[in-house]
Amino acid sequence: MNLDARRNVILSFIVLVIGIYLFRLFYMQVLDDTWTLRAQEIAEKRKEIFPPRGVIFDRNGKKIVTNQTYYNLMMVEDSIQNLDTAAFAQLIGWTVPEVRQRFKDIVEGEGTYYNKITGKRTSNYQKIRAYPFLKELTLEEMSKIAPHLANFKGFHEEATSARNYPYKSAANILGYLSEVTREEIEEDHFYKPSNNIGRAGIERFYEEELRGVKGIKYIVTSALNNAIESYADGKYDTTARQAEPLKMGMDVVLQAYGEQLMQKKKGCIVAIEPSSGEILSMVSAPSYDPNLLVGKRNISSNYPKLATDPNLPLFPRPLQAEYPPGSIFKLVQSLIAMQEGVITANTGFPCDKSLVGCHNHPSARNIAEAIQYSCNPYYYMTVRRIIQQGVKKNAFADAEYGLNKWYRYIRSFGLGDIFDTDVSGQRPGLIPNSKFYDKWYGHHTWAFSTIRSISIGQGEVKLTPLQMANIVAIIANKGWYYTPHFVRSIGRKGPRPEFKKRHWTMINYKHFDPVIEGMRMVVNVPGGTGKMARLEDIVVCGKTGTVQNPHGEDHSVFFAFAPMNKPKIAVAVFVENAGWGGTWAAPIASLIIEKYLKGKVSDPEKEKRILEAQIAYKSAH
Amino acid sequence: MRKEESLTANLDWPLFGAIIAMLIMGLATVYSVAFNEDAPSLFAFSEKYGRQLFWIIFSLFLGLLVFLIDADIYRRFAIPIYLSTLVLLIIVLFMPAVHGAHAWLGVGSFGVQPAEFAKISTSLLLAKYISGLTVKQQTTGTVLTASSILLIPMVLILLQPDAGTFVVFTSFLFVMYREGLTFDPILLNFVNAIPGVRYKETWVGSHFIPILFALVLLSIITLLLDAVVFHVNLFSLDLELSGSSGVIFGLLVIYVISWLLMQRFSTRRERSRMMVVLTLGLILASMISFTVDKGFDMLRPHQKDRIELFLGLREDPNGDDYNRNRAMAAVGSGGFLGKGYREASVSSVRSNHVPESETDFIFCPFAEEWGFVGVLFLFILYLFVLFRIIIIAERQRSAFNRIYAYCVAMILFYHFAINIGMNIGFAPVIGIPLPLFSYGGSSMMSFSVMLFILLKLDAQRKEVLR
CATH class of the missing domain: 3.40.710.10 (DD-peptidase/beta-lactamase superfamily)
Structure with missing residues (x-):
């Protein structure tokens, strides 16, 4: 029996496998863009920019609903170095155990998502991603914290906008905003977790007219995910557009x-x-006052009070x-x-x-x-x-x-x-x-x-x-x-x-x-x-x-x-x-x-x- | 012979160069993927690349030691080396489990995995044993001994459990095939027990290994088509075939075509013998396909899920299939030219998208950074190494050297095929490293030693008389 021929069997086997692999890789990397899109999805290269919500005027042109800037204190775990927990707790006016608990809550709360297949909450926490440590701080509160942030690496401020009602009235007409639920996110892909949605009154009825058009920015993240630059010089980007103002018949x-x-x-x-x-x-x-129901902190402290008031202020x-x-x-x-x-x-x-x-x-x-x-x-x-x-x-x-x-x-x-x-x-x-x-x-x-x-x-x-x-x-x-x-009217459109x-x-x-x-x-x-x-x-x-x-x-x-x-x-x-x-x-x-x-x-x-x-x-x- | 005392005398420079090239590429990839801007130095021992560099230098030092020792000891001490490895494999079972497997001997990051070294010692003993045989001498005893040399470490490794290394050990079957090891003696015992039958050889026994692989392939195809229903329109007769009957139908078609070809091209004498082989093959293959199909249906749901995931019949991007899905996204997003060095956005360690991207999934960042062009280069390099080892194998005067070289080639090939297969959805995620690339001391040392023993054997090939 000529065993030398078997060498060729083995060699052909190796060449065959490598050939098939190369073919597959050529398909995956060059021809098929499924995986490229999947990678974009994973690395979040599409950043959505939400415009400030549309403002509302009364019949005489008085601005009755505006937006006010609030601040979130963001945290990136990977950037935190030698955190002096006691000093940090003092800065934000918390106790040390509260700060520790908040870290835990972020990992177990914001750092998880609902896995539809398994029906369980699954972690997608990333140390390099920014999570809000404190939410909805006013300018006043933030100005006390901000100057000292340089001492606490890994923490930075981020501006967000929230509703403001300068006349402090018409709460029953205007309604209020609150965070979107999981079901709402699944139903309408406009929303991302922690976005707000109109929950009652005008804010709810005219949700689509008020929320505006969100912008999409394609960004390239480096391997470290922090050096962000525009993709293709912003060729594919769309700008966020604030909704046109609503004019009410109300005085x-x-x-x-x-x-x-x-x-x-x-x-x-x-x-x-x-x-x-x-x-x-x-x-x-x-x-x-409608300002009582602005932001998660306010809602969670004021809503129960209003709901249990014997005079039924929430009853329309x-x-x-x-x-x-x-x-x-x-x-x-x-x-x-x-x-x-x-x-x-x-x-x-x-x-x-x-x-x-x-x-x-x-x-x-x-x-x-x-x-x-x-x-x-x-x-x-x-x-x-x-x-x-x-x-x-x-x-x-x-x-x-x-x-x-x-x-x-x-x-x-x-x-x-x-x-x-x-x-x-x-x-x-x-x-x-x-x-x-x-x-x-x-x-x-x-x-x-x-x-x-x-x-x-x-x-x-x-x-x-x-x-x-x-x-x-x-x-x-x-x-x-x-x-x-x-x-x-809405913008230039009449009734x-x-x-x-x-x-x-x-x-x-x-x-x-x-x-x-x-x-x-x-x-x-x-x-x-x-x-x-x-x-x-x-x-x-x-x-x-x-x-x-x-x-x-x-x-x-x-x-x-x-x-x-x-x-x-x-x-x-x-x-x-x-x-x-x-x-x-x-x-x-x-x-x-x-x-x-x-x-x-x-x-x-x-x-x-x-x-x-x-x-x-x-x-x- | 003793005139040339230089260490590099008779060194196979092409293979040595290719090994060094791979080590450098691997180190560069580890540096990229595990980069920490706070310790950017390649020599930063606190970082993975610093430690990898240490392992490379240490491995090269081991290679130097291998070159200082006379190559003859491997053949002479093959049995003690093998036995001591077995002892280590037994001791390791009593060690505390790391990630659910009793695989590590030693403490912390300086532990070693005896299973890695078992590959070398098994290669050595197998080479020694088979080189002492000729085809004519084979008996039931020799076949069983050769098989036992493989099976004992395999069983011990499965007990750890380490499925990856277990699978790698089946690479020795190719070596046995190459060396003409036949299972005939065992088969003949059964066949000749039938009254009136007196065979000197069975075709099945000598081609046992390729047949085994063909069967595995057939089973996989059957399972892949399990859920598919074929519609066959035959003479206005609309037939609905289930997956497994489709396979059997396909086999029948192949049979008929082969029969027609035979009628046309073969002589009458050959024809009758081939007809027997073909008919038996058809019946056996059909039976196996049928059994696999029915057997699969009898499995419990979670077992089915496992197999379906393994075969890629079902996607579960966030569950069991998370690793592979992320890995494929990283590889697939590399494109033709790649994203550039240190630009692997999906598979970098700190972005945490692909777990184990510096060890078992090191191919991910490489493919993401260098694209198809880089992959092509890597594949050519691997093909070169494998071919070079086989060329070296074939030029040996001693059967021991040749068999050992084939062992090295097949182990490298297995690691390559399974590891890359994990990244492109062709193989299950069974956690074996990419040789000379992946971060990790044990695999780095064992592959280096394995290759340097080969280089040393080759360098001394002219001294060996047998």
Whole structure:
């Protein structure tokens, strides 16, 4: 047997393997760029630059949301040399064990990521990478630390930006930011861990408009990862662009004034510009300074306090408090009745207290007087005519027919559902229709007498303050409204098209005059229920209301618009547990109207009385 | 013969030069990958490159010692050297485990791994034993003795456990194949036990080793195709074949083609014999493929995962396959010309992306820094070394020298193939160093000594009469 030939077998084997390897390496290194991209991913050669968040202006160009620079104290473990832990702890005002614990936390917290495959947190801590040791220091705090950092190698400062609210108001409108969750990062690759995202209000609704366009910088890291230079002279880089500013319809001065008036009280104020649907002010009292929820440190210390406050500052009253509307509903009932032709502007009814309770007043001879006196029996009879029109022979079927007709009218006022708008967190309220009562009582087992309390805005009907303010705006406009909204424009773009669409009610404009006349009389006739809303040189049209509260003192409510002939503001005021509407809500509404229209208040006594009042508000101990 | 007393007389300069070139390249790579700007000196003993330089100098000193000693002792003392290594391999099992393996003898960074030296002593004893045999003399006893020389250290190494070195020991099978060691005596015992059969040799026994490798290859192919379903459209008959039946189908096709070729080219006498071989081969291969397939299905899930990861059927970039994935990213990102010396952004030690990038994964920074051009140069250098050793082997007068040289060549080749294979996804991560490149004292010393013994044997080849 010739064994020498076997040498060639071995040699060929070696050549074959080396050949295959070379082929593979040529493919991996030269032809296929999968691994190059993978390496870029690993070495993080793509650096993302986040622009500062877009700023927000009010209707008068006042900057209400800005960005302020904060500082993070960064740490690179590999660069730390001979750290004098005691001196360092003293510098940042910590104890030595706290500093040690923080080092541990960084390795076990920030230095790990969630491994989707194994479902475990896995370490990707790198000693050469910078991790924030202290977050969100103010310039003041940093200026105490920075001069001494030269003594502590491995620590450096890094600027970041955070929100700032110079007017310290409108927290319920603007919302706040907080750190993105893991799920949000997975859903939207825009975000990186420790980024902020709008968590409520305008900040959340306009998140995409406010966050801007992030820039991408391709960098080449040296083997030591610290000498950073631009890749290909920045040919592939894109610059970060800050979002265009948001302009709101809100008047921040009015908002701050409203919050001031509502101090030590619970309730809300909603003011709308009828001609545009822009929300001028939306106070949810008690209010709080939005700066309390800026940054992780603030949120973790202040949010629990706000959440456990017995006065419920975080509860968005204008949007989620669903009240039976009370007397304001009489305005709507009047309009529907006239449109249906069941009464005219001059129909009068005696104040028959056997039908439903009322206070002492002369019988109403027309609609304006009915509104002025807020006569309950008048509306009992009026709404009975709407519901029981006598179209069907069966009284139950007739009520069903009438209620559904009424329901369509009410829906045309934008009630019974949330507005499709940039106001987040709305509740729909409740407007009952025949299906609702069928479910409750059974088909054809109910008639007007069963559901009569809806005629004076009690019973099943529930509206939010925002919806009620919009009713006032509709009356001011004599029959139409724009969807109430916060933001007027983004950058050079005007309002969103849906905000420019007029919504018409099913009521002819001519029927509004007697109602408006009634509202004028409420405020301006001697002895009117809304006399405390009267102003010297502005004709205010209003309506008092009292919302029955089964849990305690009734809520004081007042609705108004002004001036009568060219309405510029429609306002709804709720003061919880304040009793009769004329006492507290009416003067507050007039102060808001005057402040908005004239920029100042003419009756300091009225203002003082409101500011000093504390109603059903639990003081902090 | 005694006239030339000079140490460098008859030294094979090409191989010696190539070894020095590799040592320098390796040191340069370690310097690059483990660079610490606080101790930039190559002589900084606190750093890995400083220590590597020390190991290189120490290894060259050992090489000098090897050259001062007469080469004859290796043949004469092969058995004592082998036995003392076995003792060390047993002692090491009682040493405290480092990284889960009882592989280190000694303390701290100055420990040595007896397994590294077992390669040399096994080579020596195998060379001594096989050189004393001729093909005609082979009996069951000689085959078993030769196999035992391999198997005893292999078992001890597996007990550590050190899978890498264990696999490297199978390189001796190539040497046995080259030397015509046949497993016939064992096989004939079985075959001739069948009544009426009287064979003098079996083809299988003398080609036992290539057949073994062919079987391993066949098994791997079967497993690779395990999850694949083939669609075969045969005479408008749509067949769906599972992976293993696909392999068997493929074997059948090869069989038919070989049969047709045989009809055309071979003589009638050869034909009948080859038909038997082919048919038996087909049946055996099909059975093995079938068994591997069924056997794999019976494995437990985690065992399957292991095998699937090993074969690259499944990716797990952040789990078990982390090392290989990172290593491949580093190698693949090197491109054609590389990123430049000391610019390995993925595989530098301090960036911590590729673990063990100064030891077992030293190829990563090299490939990342020098690109395909550097890799080509390294491969040519390795090919040169391997060919040079085989040339040296073939020019020896003594069988002992030749067999030892082949052992060295095959061990180097195995290390090269498995180590680089780990970096390109062709081999499992079993942690064996790249000879003369990787950081580490034991492997540096053992490879240097191994090569210097070869150079010394070669230098003295003319003195040997046998």
